[in-house]
Amino acid sequence: MAIQTPLEVEIRRRIEAAGPMPVDEYMGLCLADAEHGYYMTRDPLGRRGDFITAPEVSQMFGELIGLWMTTVWKQMGSPSQVNVIELGPGRGTLMKDAMRAALVATGFREAVSIHLVEISPVLEEMQERTLEPLAMPMFWHPELANVPEGPAIVIANEFFDALPIKQAIKGDNAWHERRIGIGDDGKLFFAADSETIPHFDRLLPPSVRDAPEQSIYEWRADGAAIELGKRVAKGGGAALVIDYGHAVSAAGDTLQAVGQHAYADPLVAPGTVDLTAHVDFQPLIRAAEAMGAQSYGPIEQGMFLRRLGIETRAATLKAKASRGVANEIDAALTRLIGQGRIGMGNLFKVAALTHSKLGAPPGFEN
Template sequence: MTQAISGNAIAHELRRRLAAEGHVSVAEFMELSLGAYYADRDPLGARGDFITAPEVSQMFGEMIGLWCVDLWTRMGQPTPFILAELGPGRGTLMADALRAARVAPDFLAAAQLHLVEINTTLIAAQKAALQGFTPQWHRSFDSLPSGPLLLIANEFWDALPIHQFVMTDAGWKERIVVAKEDGALAFGEAEPGPEHALLRPEHAGATLGEIAEISPAGLRLAAALGRRFKRMPGAALIIDYGPMQSGLGDSLQALKEHRYHDPLIEPGAADLTAHVDFAALAAAARETGAAAHGPTTQADFLQRLGIGLRAETLKAKSDATVCAEIDAALERLIGVDGMGSLFKVLALTAPGMPQPAGL
């Protein structure tokens, strides 16, 4: 089902491009829609469109904080170093991570906090959550300063635009977005653009109608991390949802008010995401000089870090109601029917660095 584009700024820009070019790629559609969606709204929580792991339980951020402390220690305790997060939401994950890091005062003293964020509303929330740590904000990864780096990216890559390709009787065609005569948006097909060259060997066996997805933006960022880690010490922890290996399938989806939503309806009013190709990210980072560790499931990663013991510690100080809440949060984070198997964890590091914990 599709409907006419609503009369907002993003719809105006879409109409302009469609009139001039006849169509836009799925990646262009995502970029336009998400640029409007993330400009100034708070999409998180019960009143938003989705909930991320840091909002489920403090234990998630605490485990990541301890992971950073452990790796920083085994890196030789570089001082100072850059502690960065891509898309830090309300600052909840980083606040929990820094609270857990109090076990290592030298880590906190050496850390220089940098956040990559474009959303003005979320920046205000981050300032409130992280007051006392004097974070610096950036609009892109490229403006982070030089130096040893520990970078966290939880549910960041899934919002980077993707190109989709459909196998037809005539070979691969690019999936595009067009406007019908009544103004409604619909998917169509066109000759593939240069991004077609990024398709992976795992896509070669596609049958009629199957879809392959490529995220040039995601690959460029992984490659940039690889180049950085070839020159200086550091690690990036990537947590997101998607398969262990590259494959086929249409993973483009929209969420609005915690319900699945037609991605072509109300562009800019719903969150658009796609599965992350972890194997492709790892390959892009390796090709430019980094080492890759994983991916593994979020369940295995958190359990190896000791989230079960942390839950028991919290429960020992809590009443029955809070204990039940802790158990429910733990199940959501590591359960097969929750985030435990859907979400994966990949670490990219400078070559020769120690094996990161949990991977």
């Protein structure tokens, strides 16, 4: 039997004590266990890490978000105080690039307090180092709910995909919660509850209700989406959610593990590989709207970045660059807006949640 990670030892202990573990509990432990969770112990980003995100692909991404922020701020009436909030800021790269572009707007620097919502002590330290040169008021919080109230511009890039999901599997006309158990061979495996989830069908979107047997349906707790919606609806402003996922709820098993830029088995070596699942934008938007927010999108990332002018920005950067750097800019552009397997352009989606009176934010005008 393979050597067990310290987190696997703990997971097995819990399963032996309490029975098979719900997928969200497993995912939560793998990512955020205080001692052994994936995000708590390392910086997973970048070419030498496990995966690369859009702001790490190119400075263009953060810069365009910075311009998005200043336009939204002006749409808000240029308030003299605004909280710029980032959920899951990684290495701080997006915020650094965004501020470089945004601080050109007169009065923006004086208005902004930066709030970073982060659970990882390792990444928080990196963010401090990256963002210190900005010399702006900056605060860290474990949850969005801890950020002071008031007008807000919120950015969440690849944050929601890291929040734990639950899974259910369809049996003969009824759905059973999927859990993680210990098999006869001693390995962790996906098991289905023998009990069904009462009345689950009635809670499902119509597009999922008639899915064939053995289909899997995933869902997340609504807490973060509710908080986002409440914040912009009450305090004013807008939130931008960028993530890979689907615009309309659908059945499917999207839980995936990635380590060193390759897919891995989510049940092997827990705590040492990243676990994510697609974001279902439909319930996320519904939850924010229920709090009074207005929603826009989701639209594809490729379209969003094109509308913000990424091709012009790339041409400007290339005009001053060596041949090698110009090739790198082209490669980054393809990665950010390319379709299908070559890029993030259509897999990643962008949605905005705003105060009802803000009007369409940049990228979402008709």
